[in-house]
Amino acid sequence: xxxxxxxxxxxxxxxxxxxxxxxxxxxxxxxxxxxxxxxxxxxxxxxxxxxxxxxxxxxxxxxxxxxxxxxxxxxxxxxxxxxxxxxxxxxxxxxxxxxxxxxxxxxxxxxxxxxxxxxxxxxxxxxxxxxxxxxxxxxxxxxxxxxxxxxxxxxxxxxxxxxxxxxxxxxxxxxxxxxxxxxxxxxxxxxxxxxxxxxxxxxxxxxxxxxxxxxxxxxxxxxxxxxxxxxxxxxxxxxxx
Numbered sequence: 222x223x224x225x226x227x228x229x230x231x232x233x234x235x236x237x238x239x240x241x242x243x244x245x246x247x248x249x250x251x252x253x254x255x256x257x258x259x260x261x262x263x264x265x266x267x268x269x270x271x272x273x274x275x276x277x278x279x280x281x282x283x284x285x286x287x288x289x290x291x292x293x294x295x296x297x298x299x300x301x302x303x304x305x306x307x308x309x310x311x312x313x314x315x316x317x318x319x320x321x322x323x324x325x326x327x328x329x330x331x332x333x334x335x336x337x338x339x340x341x342x343x344x345x346x347x348x349x350x351x352x353x354x355x356x357x358x359x360x361x362x363x364x365x366x367x368x369x370x371x372x373x374x375x376x377x378x379x380x381x382x383x384x385x386x387x388x389x390x391x392x393x394x395x396x397x398x399x400x401x402x403x404x405x406x407x408x409x410x411x412x413x414x415x416x417x418x419x420x421x422x423x424x425x426x427x428x429x430x431x432x433x434x435x436x437x438x439x440x441x442x443x444x445x446x447x448x449x450x451x452x453x454x455x456x457x458x459x460x461x462x
Contacts (some may be wrong), residue, residue: 226271226351229325232258234333235300236277240440245280245333249447250457252287253334254438255280257457261331264340264459268329270321274313276300292320306330306408307421314415327351329411330421334438335405337367340459346407346429356414356423359432359453360381360406366394401430404439435453 222228234245234255245255252260262271271286274295281291293316297310310328318324329347331338331425342360350358364391366372371391373384383389391397407429414423434455436447450456 222269223267223327223347224351225294226326227323228267228327228329228347229314229317230265230268230271230329230331231310232261232262232271232273232320232331233309234275234276234277234280235295236274237300237302238432240304240419240446241438242437243277243279244279245275245285247444249444250451252457254336255284255289256287256331257336257358258331258338259284259289260457261340261343261459263288263289267344269325270317272313272317274309292317294364299447307415307419307422310410310421311415311419314412314447322414322427323350326412326416328412329349330408330410330445332405335435336436336438336457337433337450337455338406339433342429342431342433343407347409349427349429350411355411355425355427356418357421357426358406359408359422359426359428360404361401362404362431362435364400366397369394369397369400370417394423401428403432403437406431406433406435 234237238244270343271289273289273291275281276295285291299312310330314328346358346360371385375382375384379457410421414420438444438447
């Protein structure tokens with residue numbers, strides 16, 4: 222609990238990942254990705270409950286081994302690759318509130334695909350939400366200028382064109398207004414936003430910008446990069462916060 226707000230952590234970890242088979246069970250530094258989340262959560266003593274939302278019994282068992290709870294299995298209707306984060310979080314919130322006979326004020330989504338998160342980053346996200354009275358707070362990273370929307374192109378048949386016509390005026394990267402992308406480290410969402418507005422991003426949403434080196438694992442190349450980060454001295458140990 223923080224300032225009277227009950228905190229529910231939800232770790233979404235379905236078994237049907239396509240980029241990497243059973244990605245959430247894949248070990249990095251000797252610990253499965255879902256286990257790395259559990260290790261971080263153990264350092265967050267203010268969390269009232271932390272659960273895994275999964276449709277796979279081996280993932281549930283691994284999550285429990287590393288300190289998360291698995292009080293329910295995600296229904297098949299919420300297990301496809303086109304299921305939105307809102308559906309998963311809303312289901313988990315209602316299931317936990319029913320089982321615990323309480324009301325959670327903040328739902329925090331921690332995705333296993335961002336293994337280099339730090340406890341302090343999660344805490345900063347939650348406190349920013351509560352202190353600013355936001356609908357939601359997401360962690361983001363600045364996008365490399367090479368991937369800026371105004372530098373992107375589209376192909377229509379055999380014709381090449383700018384994704385945004387304004388891109389034709391860009392000569393130097395200094396002209397570009399910085400853009401940001403979600404890095405998966407943490408999403409803190411108020412109950413009102415999730416339940417009443419049926420969204421993980423309300424009208425009043427803020428962010429925590431993370432400058433640290435991160436990787437969000439979707440493909441084998443991402444996983445190789447994560448292993449390279451370890452070789453270069455990046456730590457997975459939450460004690461190194």
